[in-house]
Amino acid sequence: MTTTQPVQDVTNTDPNGPDADWWRQAVVYQIYPRSFADANGDGIGDLQGIISRIDYLERLGIDAVWLSPFYPSALADGGYDVDDYRDIDPRIGTLPEFDAMVERLHAAGIKLIIDIVPNHSSNRHAWFEQAVAAGPGSPERDRYIFRDGRGADGELPPSDWQSIFGGPAWTRVPDGQWYLHLFAPEQPDWNWQNEDVRTDFLATLKFWGDRGVDGFRIDVAHALTKDLPDELPSRADLEDGTSFPEGAHPIWDRDEVHEIYAEWRRLFNSYAPPLAAVAEAWVPAHRRIRYAHPESLGQAFNFDLLQAPWDADRFRTIITENLDLARQSGASSTWVFSNHDVVRHVTRFGLIAQNDAEDPWSPSAGREWLRAGGPADGVDLEVGLKRARAATLMALALPGSAYLYQGEELGLSEVAEIPDDQRQDPTFFRTGGEDVGRDGCRVPLPWTVDGPSYGFGPGPSHLPQPEWFGRYAVQLQSDQPGSTLELYRRAMELRHRLQGAEELEWLDAEDQVLAFRRPGGWVSITNFGDIPVPLPDGELLIITERTDRDLPAYAGAWVKTPE
Structure with missing residues (x-):
């Protein structure tokens, strides 16, 4: 692992000062770095590209950037397969460039939250390579979750579990054992009962905290701790919500995960102001309180509006319930409509039949439309854009923090026109194309009305952009009354001026x-x-x-x- 020394020790301000609660009503803008801005022309967004657009972020009026993974990675899952948690993918930049980006963001009054991926590493991580080489029963192998197989010669996986991306959740190594991966085979799950794993992640969090990072977004925060008996439950048992007591599911949302986060919180609170954290935890609303508790991570994503159909009564119920939950936890609520994992909300709100369906609906709703190849009966993107603009303006008026996803300020809809041979999401490949995956929301942004990649970079982009992208370009919308970009800018300006008690x-x-x-x-x-x-x-x-x-x-x- 990289052991480069941090460039600063951020422990010199009042931990209870006015900046300590900056996150409570912040507007946080998610950057998917490979698709934001490409400075060197290799088709992949990079840190220099982000630096070149900080003036744009400042004028947008956001309070913080959430940066999706930028670590060395084979990109089996868009960077969420991490080779080294304390380094930068050389295609994206260097540690000195990261430091320069932090300094420039802070100079513009913008905080930085970075993604941490603690449920799994990549299969190229040094510790996983050591685990495979060391063999069964070794201390190295204990850092991950390995099991003997079933059958006469262990030729069958330890259980019939399926991964989130489709296909088996177990992969066999040459000596015959199998390792668990809740996601892609290139993403082996860590064993969080192992003290090495716990200690090393604390070192990673401190590494970035000492470099000036203001907080962390915790990927799959509800899956770290697992209880896997010798006789593993079946896939049917795992998927049956009544098979296990609350907080005791073998894989998801176990109560003891908060012992890990309490240790993390003690580290976060050693900084002044304390480091912020927000959990990605797909759990029932009443269970989110534990992740958002001040002695745990401090805040958790509320995805309820993201899953809600276009209905006033349902929106009001969700808002009321989540403000109450925020009061119970001592945190502030979070409001989200789009991110790198779901169909953009312009498209979702334009799916007329889907918005008339029962609630809640899947975060991936709209992929049936994508699989059909684009606009069709039942999809009205003009209506979808109107609804998306209205929903976002409402969310920006709510107490709590708002999380925006790059490109939504331009009114972008999901991109359907991606040829199968240019797709990248493992979901597409592991489901045999049945689920087209998440590439449609990860297409690089249009900055100009023309050019080889609409201003994303000097050459083509790593995912193909549709011909209609230029109509949504920053260049076209900037300073144009009525544009979606100017709506977001004006709303953020007003929000800062009007913001009061929660x-x-x-x-x-x-x-x-x-x-x-x-x-x-x-x-x-x-x-x-x-x-x-x-x-x-x-x-x-x-x-x-x-x-x-x-x-x-x-x-x-x-x-x-x-x-």
């Missing part, structure tokens, strides 16, 4: 309309219906669709109401 008051409203008042006397109103509704009296601060006075269908607005 409270809201629901207001009476017509059917399919949501309205709430925030401290300071301003109102957010969102029309989920298909006919215009009256706006409240007062000063119109921002609106997603132009109007004479009424609020159009699928639109949102903020209004400063009379005292």
Whole structure:
């Protein structure tokens, strides 16, 4: 592993000072680094590309960047197969360039959160290579989860479990044992009962904390600890939600995972201000409290709106429940509509039939449309964009933090036009193309209206961009009244000016309309219906669709109401 010394020791400010809670109502912008900006022309986004766009991020008005994995990787899973947790993929940059990026972000008033992938490494990680070489029963092998197989000669996997990406969850090594991988075979699961693993991850967190990172996003935070008896349960038992007591599932959301995070929290709190952390934990809402507790990670993603159909009553219920959960945990809630793992919300909200279906719906909803090759009956991207703009404006009005995904500020929809031979997501290959995977939301951004990669870089991009991308370019939208980019910029500017206590008051409203008042006397109103509704009296601060006075269908607005 890389042992480069950190460049700074960030322990020189008041741990209880005004900056300690910066994350509670922050707007965090996720950068998928390989698809953000390419400075050297190799088709892959890089740190210099990010540095070149910091002025854009500053003008957007965000509070923090969340940087998806940038570590050395074979890209079996878009960088979530990590070879070395304390280094930079040379295709993306160097540690000095990382330090320069941190310095430039901080100079622009932008914090940095980085992805940590603690459930699994890559199969090229030095410790996994040592584990395979050392053989059964060795201390090296104990750092991962190896098992003997079933059958007369161990030729069958230890269980019939399936990986998240499709196919078996076990892969055999030359000496006959099998290792567990909940995701791709190139992503062997760590054994978190092993003290070496726990100690080394603390060293990794400190390595980046000492380099000036402000926080961490914890990938698959609910899967680290596992209880695997000699007689493993069947796949059917694993998938049956009633087979195991709450907190005692063999793989997911075990109570003892918080012993790990309590140790991490003690490290985070040794910095001043304390390092922030947010859990990616796909667990029931009431279980998220444990991850968001101040003695654990401190915040957890709320994916409920991401899974909700376009319905005012469902949105109100989700918001009410999650604000209550935030109060119980002592954290603030998080609001998310898109990220690197799900179909972009412009597309999801344009799937008319899907939005009329039962709730909740899958985070991958829309991939059936993608598999069909693009726009078809039942998909209305014009409606989807209107709804997405309104939903985001509403979320930015809510107390708590908002997580945005690169390109949503441009109104990008999912890219369907990716030839099979240019796809990269392991989900596509391990399901035989039945699930097209996540490449459609990871296509590099359009910065200019033309060029070999629409300004992403001086040459072609690593994923193909569609011909319509230029119509959504930053160059075209910047300073254009009514554009999605300018809507986001204006909303962020207002949010910083209006932001107050983490409270809201629901207001009476017509059917399919949501309205709430925030401290300071301003109102957010969102029309989920298909006919215009009256706006409240007062000063119109921002609106997603132009109007004479009424609020159009699928639109949102903020209004400063009379005292």
